[in-house]
Amino acid sequence: MAVAKTKPKSRVSATDEGNRRADLIRAAGRLFVEKGFDATTIRDIADAVGMRSGSPFYHFKSKQDMLKSVMIEGLQAALTAQQAAIVGVRGAEARFRALVKSHLRIILEDHTEFPVLLYEWRALSDESRAEVIAVKDRYESVWQSVLKELKKAGLLKDDGRVTRLLLFGAFNWTVQWYRPDGEFTIDDIAARAADLFLCPRTEGRH
Amino acid sequence: MAVAKTKPKSRVSATDEGNRRADLIRAAGRLFVEKGFDATTIRDIADAVGMRSGSPFYHFKSKQDMLKSVMIEGLQAALTAQQAAIVGVRGAEARFRALVKSHLRIILEDHTEFPVLLYEWRALSDESRAEVIAVKDRYESVWQSVLKELKKAGLLKDDGRVTRLLLFGAFNWTVQWYRPDGEFTIDDIAARAADLFLCPRTEGRH
DNA sequence: CCTACCGATCGGTAGG
DNA sequence: CCTACCGATCGGTAGG
Numbered sequence: 001m002a003v004a005k006t007k008p009k010s011r012v013s014a015t016d017e018g019n020r021r022a023d024l025i026r027a028a029g030r031l032f033v034e035k036g037f038d039a040t041t042i043r044d045i046a047d048a049v050g051m052r053s054g055s056p057f058y059h060f061k062s063k064q065d066m067l068k069s070v071m072i073e074g075l076q077a078a079l080t081a082q083q084a085a086i087v088g089v090r091g092a093e094a095r096f097r098a099l100v101k102s103h104l105r106i107i108l109e110d111h112t113e114f115p116v117l118l119y120e121w122r123a124l125s126d127e128s129r130a131e132v133i134a135v136k137d138r139y140e141s142v143w144q145s146v147l148k149e150l151k152k153a154g155l156l157k158d159d160g161r162v163t164r165l166l167l168f169g170a171f172n173w174t175v176q177w178y179r180p181d182g183e184f185t186i187d188d189i190a191a192r193a194a195d196l197f198l199c200p201r202t203e204g205r206h
Numbered sequence: 207m208a209v210a211k212t213k214p215k216s217r218v219s220a221t222d223e224g225n226r227r228a229d230l231i232r233a234a235g236r237l238f239v240e241k242g243f244d245a246t247t248i249r250d251i252a253d254a255v256g257m258r259s260g261s262p263f264y265h266f267k268s269k270q271d272m273l274k275s276v277m278i279e280g281l282q283a284a285l286t287a288q289q290a291a292i293v294g295v296r297g298a299e300a301r302f303r304a305l306v307k308s309h310l311r312i313i314l315e316d317h318t319e320f321p322v323l324l325y326e327w328r329a330l331s332d333e334s335r336a337e338v339i340a341v342k343d344r345y346e347s348v349w350q351s352v353l354k355e356l357k358k359a360g361l362l363k364d365d366g367r368v369t370r371l372l373l374f375g376a377f378n379w380t381v382q383w384y385r386p387d388g389e390f391t392i393d394d395i396a397a398r399a400a401d402l403f404l405c406p407r408t409e410g411r412h
Numbered sequence: 413c414c415t416a417c418c419g420a421t422c423g424g425t426a427g428g
Numbered sequence: 429c430c431t432a433c434c435g436a437t438c439g440g441t442a443g444g
Contacts, residue, residue, distance in 0.1 A: 035328070041437080054415080166399055184368055196372055199406070248422080249423095259422095261430070
């Protein structure tokens with residue numbers, strides 16, 4: 001029997017599947033942020049990408065699986081942006097400012113996957129949670145090392161757990177109030193946030 | 207007809223109704239925080255206070271009405287605590303520290319109504335929202351005036367809208383990570399949070 | 413990826 | 429405040 005040695009068809013369909021999956025993740029992320037995980041139905045998500053209600057289950061085995069995938073997608077985008085933001089940047093303050101800017105862009109720009117992580121943690125099942133935490137830890141460890149540098153440089157009084165969580169709180173809360181058509185740009189807010197937390201360098205360094 | 211001039215029975219029943227209503231608000235608040243508004247069913251709430259599933263609708267006309275009532279209840283408790291915390295306290299820094307402590311106690315202690323306001327804003331209908339905002343504005347205006355005093359005293363670089371929202375973010379985010387059995391008490395966290403935001407007074411004031 | 417469907421559950425109501 | 433119930437909707441599946 002003539003079996004083709006190259007399989008262009010399966011290759012194409014794999015690509016298509018990847019795209020459809022990515023479409024679903026993007027639509028789900030946006031809807032989860034807008035309406036919340038529980039208030040979003042599979043039918044909402046299917047509609048958003050032009051599918052029928054049963055079809056998302058061809059790509060994800062459950063709604064919970066979609067939630068986990070959305071969060072991991074958001075974290076991976078954040079990790080990539082984080083690396084790009086600090087590569088080659090020297091000095092504790094500059095690295096800190098770069099991290100803040102990168103973080104706010106990730107959570108406030110059109111990527112809506114990361115905010116799902118912030119506001120639907122409760123909806124994540126224990127099994128999914130472990131997977132997500134592994135990626136989340138990588139993202140946070142970069143923050144920890146930069147905060148440590150900051151403290152060493154005398155630009156931050158304390159870099160303990162409580163301080164760290166207070167910082168993240170200020171940043172992550174922006175999702176609740178930032179509006180793209182508002183008075184301030186994302187970079188404005190990032191600069192003001194960095195200013196707020198940095199101890200003034202002692203006057204007259206010379 | 208012999209109409210009793212005093213109506214002890216209706217008085218008692220009014221009191222009872224008030225208690226049952228308060229019970230429902232407390233149970234709903236706890237469940238909304240634990241599972242989220244959408245994931246909490248009327249049956250969950252009824253169970254929690256020992257009612258049948260149809261009975262909460264004797265006290266509230268809809269689930270949305272319960273949400274609004276929970277939020278307003280939380281705000282009123284916060285307003286009362288806020289007043290008590292700053293009355294007679296003089297000096298910008300002392301007033302600020304008192305406000306922070308009071309706020310963290312309200313959102314982290316057993317009162318669970320205020321956090322509903324923070325995390326279920328999205329679930330609130332437009333009509334309910336207007337009512338809640340009116341009470342919320344009273345609570346925030348006290349913060350604004352204290353932050354203004356702080357800036358005047360040189361203890362805060364800026365008291366604009368962005369800074370204010372960053373501050374609230376750091377405080378409100380504690381709901382996500384604070385654990386009563388953790389390493390730090392609420393007052394520890396309040397003190398550390400106040401330290402984080404206050405500019406160091408210029409050394410050697412004399 | 414669609415069609416057709418199922419069992420479960422939900423907010424809410426009538427009538428007492 | 430309970431009993432009994434309804435219409436709507438939801439996550440998910442079988443079979444193609």
